[in-house]
Amino acid sequence: MSKRKSHINPNLSKNVRKRLQDTHSTDALLEGVRSKNRQILAQAITLVESTHADDRLAADALLTAIGSNKNPHCGRIVITGSPGAGKSTLINALGNEIVKAGKSLAILATDPSSAISQGSILGDKTRMADIGKSEAVFIRPTPSGNYLGGISKSTLETMQICEAAHFDFIILETVGVGQSEYESYKLSDIFLLLLNPGAGDEIQGIKRGIMEMADIVCINKYDTQTKELAEATEKKYKNAIKLLQNNREDWETKVLKVSSITQVGIPALWKCIDQFISSRIASGLLEQQRVANNLSILQEKAENYLLSKHLANTSIQTIIERNRAYIANNETTLLNALLGMYSELDKIFEDK
């Protein structure tokens, strides 16, 4: 076990990294990934997460070898919700259903240790432990830089490795409050928002617009103590959802109540996800949506890149900051600040 842990730990010492790199050729890594060998999967992901130059070379070689040899039928499930909504236990319960259905699953979790320990604490010890041990399941923490739900290069690389491993599903867990939540949404085939019963207050922590992104709103803790509250919350959200503009023309957001402890509602949730994804694979809509989302991500990343080049220019920075200060100190109107800024920027670009 200690050896496996060292493979999963992203903070490998330089020596350990070097050794791994020497002993695993790109071919061996690729073969290991394709056979869902969890140690090699972990090692491959550690490689792509590394900023060490040698690791980057090995990572790039692996990614080139993987190429576009992806599994187009790997369903991408994004699960979001505030801390405390019970994402970890839901992922365990849902993962269990996925395994029972004979499917394989990669979980990119914000905190996989809590996913396992909470499962144990909450009483369904054997089953939860099974999730972590099952050969069909691979659990991986997303790098801490991604904790707030954004997608980084390494998230994309990790997903590509998991798709090369031909997992049937990837679950990407995010916390629903970050600036880049919309990017996680664009990486998903299905987007699930998990809420506590009585979530009218709790939703304050959720990013604006997330309700309209949700394909499924899942009310958790439909257990003995909060059963009635969960029922009332479900009703409220069912009514509210009707008045919001849905993201998909062919889908009306489902509101489902579940208990990750008693498993009530979990089979129905799994069925809903499975049908959503498989019908979209069959109709071609899933692929169509991925292409549209990828184009949108590419465009956004290109624009961010280009913008960062300009914003690194001190003269440009100074112009913007000066006009921001005029507005902040109420020294001019928005219009005059804009006109002044444009005219100063024009001069910089004329000189070029």
Add this chain to the structure above:
Amino acid sequence: MSKRKSHINPNLSKNVRKRLQDTHSTDALLEGVRSKNRQILAQAITLVESTHADDRLAADALLTAIGSNKNPHCGRIVITGSPGAGKSTLINALGNEIVKAGKSLAILATDPSSAISQGSILGDKTRMADIGKSEAVFIRPTPSGNYLGGISKSTLETMQICEAAHFDFIILETVGVGQSEYESYKLSDIFLLLLNPGAGDEIQGIKRGIMEMADIVCINKYDTQTKELAEATEKKYKNAIKLLQNNREDWETKVLKVSSITQVGIPALWKCIDQFISSRIASGLLEQQRVANNLSILQEKAENYLLSKHLANTSIQTIIERNRAYIANNETTLLNALLGMYSELDKIFEDK
């Protein structure tokens, strides 16, 4: 009347423009604006909307003279809603209340002719006609380029002219479907979403996220025929609003039902708007929010400007388009397209 029409018409012939320009000095224009002379107001706005070089000179001279001599207490009301929601008739009815309260009002309407004719058609002829004729009210079409709700330079300039004229309120009408609806929101002190009764279906035409921007959701047509439907719709929205994240910490979105024909609910709507704005002027929150919104608009405009400079570069365009095509034709993964794009862009910026 024909002379007045020619002043309002933004498509003045060059000769007419020349004549107006010659006969009105900046001082005369400024004085006319400050005294709310509607002909001169119309002429000033026509000047700032013009792209003619001489007009621009005259417009800039006027705007410089206006300077930051704005009226900080001019409440900015943005009213949005799909075509057919009854924005024009609501604006007429609300404008009537504002005038009755002894306040002056500038209406920047998407289609002011319909505002007047619909009023006549709907039976309250005298009153509606009064709105257009009252010295306290100035109606101006927003340029057609702004039809979809965006703010252009000329919208800002027009608002600045109206503020220099010391109108107590400006109503900016938008249609709630445009890409830049968020910009109109940022120009507003209060944002009102107008809906038809039974708007569950109709809201499909409304831009996503607009519900969370609304300070007031107004259910229109609370008349004999659709009275019960309006009541049911009001109830639905009141429940739904509770589950959405509100934009303002100190305000819970109000849902009000009104009839622009029978005037039922219009005094209450006016009271709500008036109290919202005057309490925020008193607390300083209105000014604070304007500064924050202006900073956000400035930043966004700066970024758009900078981006447009890069995107005008053919080599950069080609790189982005090539990688878009790879994705669209499924020739590569998102990751590889991104890596390829970054590496090509890096080369361009290294060469610089």
